[in-house]
Amino acid sequence: MDAQTVEQVKSIFGNRATTDDFERSFYERDLAPIPDFLVKPLAHTLPDIVVRPQTTEEVACLVKLAKEQKVAVTTRAGGSTVYFNAVCTQNGIILDINGVNGLTAVDAENRVVRVGAGMTWWELERRLEPFGLATCSYPSSAQAATIGGWLVMMGYGIGSLQYGPVMDQVVAAQVVLPDGSNKKLDKTSKPPLTWFAASEGTLGIVMEVELKVRSKPETEWHNVAVFENAGQMQTFIEEAVELKNKPFNLHFSDPGCNSRRQRLGLAGSQSGEAYTVAFDADGSAEETQTARLAFKRCLQAAKGGELGETEGNQEWRHRFYSLVLKREGPSLLGAEICLPILKLADYLAAVAAFGDKQKLKINSYGHIISPQYAMIMTMFNADERDTVGYLQGLALVKKLHDIGARHGGVPYGIGLWNTPYLSRCQTNQELAELKRRKQLLDPHNIMNPGKRYEAPLLLKPPLFAVGMDVLAATRWVYRGGRNQP
Template sequence: MTYQEAAEHAFGQAVSFDPQILRSYDHDLGEMPRPLMALIQHRPHTVVVARSAADVATALSLAKRYDVPVTPRGQASAGYGGAIPSRGGMVLDLSNCNRILAVDADKNTVDVEPGVVWEDLSRALAPHGLDNRVCPTSAPSSTVGGWFAMGGVGIGSLRYGSIRDSVLEIDVAGLDGAIHTFAGADMEPFHQTCGGLGVITRLRLACRPAEAILPLAVRLPDAAAAARFLETLATTPAAYSASLVNAGYCALRAQAEGHRPAITSGFLVSIALLAPQADTAAIARLASDCGGEVLDDAVAAQEWEGRYYPMRIKKIGPSALVGEFFIPFEGFAATSADLTAALPDDAFGLEAFAVRGGKLAVLVYILDDAKALLYPLRMAKAMIPLRLAARHGGAPYATGMWFSALAKGIYGPDKYERIARLKTARDSRDLLNPGSIGGPWLPFLPIISLSRCILWGTACLAPLAARLSYTRRRATKHPGATA
């Protein structure tokens, strides 16, 4: 029996070899130039739409038997290449593994399949008096399993940390078709590795009581003041979530939506407090001590209600280069100043989320056009924020395929070595999401990974790219771009 015959026998209409369908699975949210994509086999040969853990186990057994690479995929709502094939093969679509399996209101936990969407989970938990501890800004589309596989932080991270801090237990399917349960430290290798060691089929999450949220908005005069404010806010008992945007981001968003920007200089901090414990007078005093002020309630409500739509600014791009990194509070002001100096001619915005432990997850959006002739050169700008942040104690946000060469710095040496040992033991032929751990090898030079080539190339091109500002439909130069 051939591979295609075996797949059709096992999955029937849930498997496809149709070129039109395969084309829709060869990319993610990122916009990579065609010459770069041509270096990998990014279009799968097969798509299997799994509907259960048993389907996942069967698909992996089939992949092992016929030596077929497998790329797990949720909603592909990230842009790091973690859900893109690098050697063709099978895409295992987990979006239909979307059942909420059990809610334990006494223990504040929920068991879910990996394809459950965060916003749907929040609605399902509400009748039980529970809600998500953390969730991404892409909650209307992002899946629980996908966010764990990428290692996300976002809304709620000021109080609860990363997604890893809220996952209590996982089930993982391997190439042998067996499903094993992991908890505690045993889960660690499966966090951030994009399915490179196995496919997650169930997660148990810790939830929070569904307390009312009180939003506040505060304007701070500069990055140093914003960092001081967040550092103290993190010790406030009622603090649940905090994000900040610079005036440049507010200007771009206002242009995209057709209204006046909320601020024209400095930083806007959007705060979510647990209403029963909220002390707004204390927050106002803290803002004043940092040289800032509490803004109108309407601004606070607008920021909180719009928390799930950060990419609205792409409307005026029509694309955006994104640089994403972690930075300690104490390194934020210097990094912000360096960004202003490094990108003086670009319309860009900065958004950040405060994370428990005294750091920020920062996204820098640089407007561009993925179809423009010089876009492949200007892409090097996306690495400029990461390199500037590294000078001040920062680190890359995630790996995926494109940044897998930075994995040791992201995971830490101990975790990296553990992952490498497990990869050899569980997947010696590199069938599980090849390229997500170590990076895919260049077809014409198989001793160098594509990820390493990207890092070297962007380092060389960054000085030139910084001088190639995108001008067509560019936003009007705005005051306080990163002040």
């Protein structure tokens, strides 16, 4: 980005545009502590300038300028993923939209709201409360994840079992396209809004979202089912997802994860060596009473026990704190996989066998996101200060993705680091269609380039697979001193 363009942006945005080295450095990473020597050969992550717009008109003006100068634009808000979805790879402009966060309209009668894309889901939930409304679903990272960010990630999370992915709740969105035009898109517009779900910021910048919400539930009910083995847990989940009135949320954990949670004061003593499923229901008093009875039937079918409402309420209060498990770290590595529920027990058995072989404690937890699929996070301790050990850990993440693929699973999110798995996520025909959309809307490739559609050379599947296999094999020679639990 040339100096003249930088100065032009500064003249427009004043102190809301910065080239300060210290401030820009915060935008070079997300939640993933990847060592620089791995990042730098693949991406130029330091933005030339960081801009904090406040209106859609400002964003449209900036994008027009970027198009004219062929400067990369990467949109960032919460930065709450680990795949570099919102980290630039070709320098350019970081567009920080956290300031675009107003609740601009509330239609309580029809239960539709209009909200700035930079607002977090938890802030929206709080803002809706005085109107007697609540969000239909939200991510487990709701305190950091934003409305627009979750939409372009095709968000699944808490509440998705009952209400579907976030795209099912979006009515329309105001989007700045790569040519600088500002359009209101819906499911029938050209381009349709559905193109932007899971686009990860590569097709345009979502500025405002019209979203379906629901009436605030009158009552809640929470309990935790407990099982001796993963097969029983899977049976319980299979029964629960078939209920006519599905629970709002089902969250499951394996014994290793529960032991960690117990040591950190997030779980009671009874769950330490067990498989558990948190069963969360809400609605009218009649609906929650129906849920209590349904819980008992599912429990009986799976031959499980229960930890009670006190434990259920505690787990519900801690629903945003899963990553607190990294306190035993200093960090974590893992794979987030969308997996068929029918393969859940087999997957967990395969992961346990892999962990035993590697002499590594691996833990898993997740949410049920539809009657067919679970979103599962499988993780282990790591330490980025131990360079060799951390590299070996990244190789083991690849092995976890391979186990997931053998059981019908696919990675959740692509960004940069999951591009080696593109062929698992889409067929050749589907990927060709995604590339066609990118070429149609963004022929100069200025919008979040280097992500989503193609792996860079060092992450090409054949080279990546060989490199990761070699690194994994070195664990038999060197196991490090810091990355073991």
